[in-house]
Amino acid sequence: MSIQSIYDVTLAEHYDMPVRHRATGEQLVMDNGDPMMVRVTNSDYDEIQRLRSKYRNEELKGMRNTAEREESRMTEMLVKATVDWQLQGTNGKPIPFSEKAARELYTDPKLRWLRTQVLLAVFDDTNFAEGKSEAA
Numbered sequence: 031m032s033i034q035s036i037y038d039v040t041l042a043e044h045y046d047m048p049v050r051h052r053a054t055g056e057q058l059v060m061d062n063g064d065p066m067m068v069r070v071t072n073s074d075y076d077e078i079q080r081l082r083s084k085y086r087n088e089e090l091k092g093m094r095n096t097a098e099r100e101e102s103r104m105t106e107m108l109v110k111a112t113v114d115w116q117l118q119g120t121n122g123k124p125i126p127f128s129e130k131a132a133r134e135l136y137t138d139p140k141l142r143w144l145r146t147q148v149l150l151a152v153f154d155d156t157n158f159a160e161g162k163s164e165a166a
Contacts, residue, residue: 041158044069044113047151052143060118068144069114070151072158077110105136108145111152 048057049066058066071078085103089095109132117125117135125131136145151157 039155040160041072041074041155042160043075043158044071045151045157047148047157049117049144050147060116060124061122064116066118067116068112068148068151070111070148071113072155073111073153075111078107078152081107081110104149105133105145108136108148108152109133112148 046067046069049068050057060066081103109129112127112132115125115127115132117127119125125135135141136148
C-alpha cells in the first residue's frame with residue numbers, strides 16, 4: 031500500500047464503540063437487549079486538539095507534570111471525546127449521558143476497564159474509517 035493512500039482516507043466524525051466485557055470480550059447488552067455503546071469522536075476532533083495544545087503549552091511554560099495531572103488531563107480529553115452513550119448501571123437503570131456523568135464514570139476506579147476501552151477507541155483511526163462507524 032502506498033503512503034499516498036493515507037491522504038485518501040476520510041474519517042467519520044463519530045464511532046459507536048461497543049462496550050465489551052473486560053474478561054471475555056463479549057459485547058454487553060442492556061436488560062432490554064440493546065447493545066451498550068459509547069459514541070466517541072476521533073482524536074483529530076478540534077476540542078481534543080485544543081486540549082492537547084493547552085496541555086503542551088503548560089508544559090513548555092514550566093508547569094510540572096505529575097501522574098495525577100496526567101490522569102486528570104486524560105480524563106478531560108475522554109470527556110470531550112465522548113458525545114453520547116447507551117449504558118446501564120448495575121441497578122438496571124439507564125445512565126443518562128452528560129459531561130458530568132462521563133467525568134464520574136471515567137474516574138471511577140471500578141470502571142477503569144471501560145475508560146481503557148474508550149481511550150483505545152478514540153485514538154484508533156481505523157474505528158472511524160468510512161463505512162465502519164455506526165454513528166447516526
